[in-house]
Amino acid sequence: MKIQNELGTIEIVSDVFTVIxxxxxxxxxxVKGMVSRSMSDGLVYLLRKESLxxxxxxxxxxxxxxxxxLHIAVEHGVNxxxxxxxxxxxxxxxxxxxxxxxxxxxxxxxxxxxxxx
Numbered sequence: 001m002k003i004q005n006e007l008g009t010i011e012i013v014s015d016v017f018t019v020i021x022x023x024x025x026x027x028x029x030x031v032k033g034m035v036s037r038s039m040s041d042g043l044v045y046l047l048r049k050e051s052l053x054x055x056x057x058x059x060x061x062x063x064x065x066x067x068x069x070l071h072i073a074v075e076h077g078v079n080x081x082x083x084x085x086x087x088x089x090x091x092x093x094x095x096x097x098x099x100x101x102x103x104x105x106x107x108x109x110x111x112x113x114x115x116x117x
Contacts, residue, residue, distance in 0.1 A: 022052030
């Protein structure tokens with residue numbers, strides 16, 4: 001993503017968006033963590049904190065905005081629609097505040113439900 005202003009050009013690579021999005025989602029109530037689905041066996045794996053970006057996909061749109069897709073595991077017993085709405089709002093706010101790039105859409109994919117502590 002390139003942003004131009006009167007002082008020059010700023011280039012923000014997709015890894016920046018994935019890390020920011022993963023951290024913002026992971027800090028929301030009810031989220032156990034980001035997940036990755038194995039293509040070979042179809043199982044879902046909870047990612048460590050240092051691998052949060054693997055549970056995030058960023059799509060750059062021609063109009064200069066981004067779509068963000070998050071793959072998460074939630075705690076058993078939480079209200080999934082409420083948690084998802086909180087994640088959408090938090091990720092959109094943090095990404096836009098940090099990068100200055102508008103977020104068109106945040107898609108939350110709940111891939112797993114895990115027992116509490």
